[in-house]
Amino acid sequence: SSELTQDPAVSVALGQTVRITCQGDTLRRNYVSWYQQKPGQAPTLVVYGKNNRPSGIPDRFSASSSGDTTSLTITGARAEDEADYYCNSRDSSGKQYVFGAGTKVTV
């Protein structure tokens, strides 16, 4: 099992807000990156670190952190946000990386 725990699935109504969480003890001292993956495509980076978005990622995607949990929030979800979302961070050794199991977001 992964050191990072994600809910398997969440659903959100069009235009509403959804929060996807990633929980793990290592997150108390490490940052997280979040990836969106649509069927048949490679993952793409959506948010990393404290709350940074690569160019081209809309500002409805944001990240926050509290204790051992980091969250990705989609504010005003759109149909094109329907995808799998994965968190990634260092593992307990600090030398390797690990992904959460992923959260399927249905809009």
Next chain:
Amino acid sequence: QVKLVQSGAEVKKPGASMRVSCKTSGYTFTHNFVHWVRQAPGQGLEWMGLINPNFGDTTYAQKFQGRVTMTRDTSTSTAYMALSGLKSDDTAIYFCAKSRMYCSSGICFEYLEVWGQGTLVSVSS
């Protein structure tokens, strides 16, 4: 722009070895790590390891140690991932990704900035 172009799909027999290439362009190859991630059919992402193209040093996920070898060719800006002793559950799409370091408040980590298109490797007798 930054591109990572991977080699084509492969079909392998159990016990065989495979090697996937990841040709990079649009940036200085030796300035960023390259990570390898795989995804079995219908499953999540699994981190396999990384290579520092500047020195060739590697870090492998414990699960793959002894079976995986990551190398690079700086003359062609290409990274390679080889996996030996293939089993049916190694059937997966293998991705390479260019990472970038992020540091804040004394904590640093690598995020996967740009990904290759993926390479399907099927292992079947």
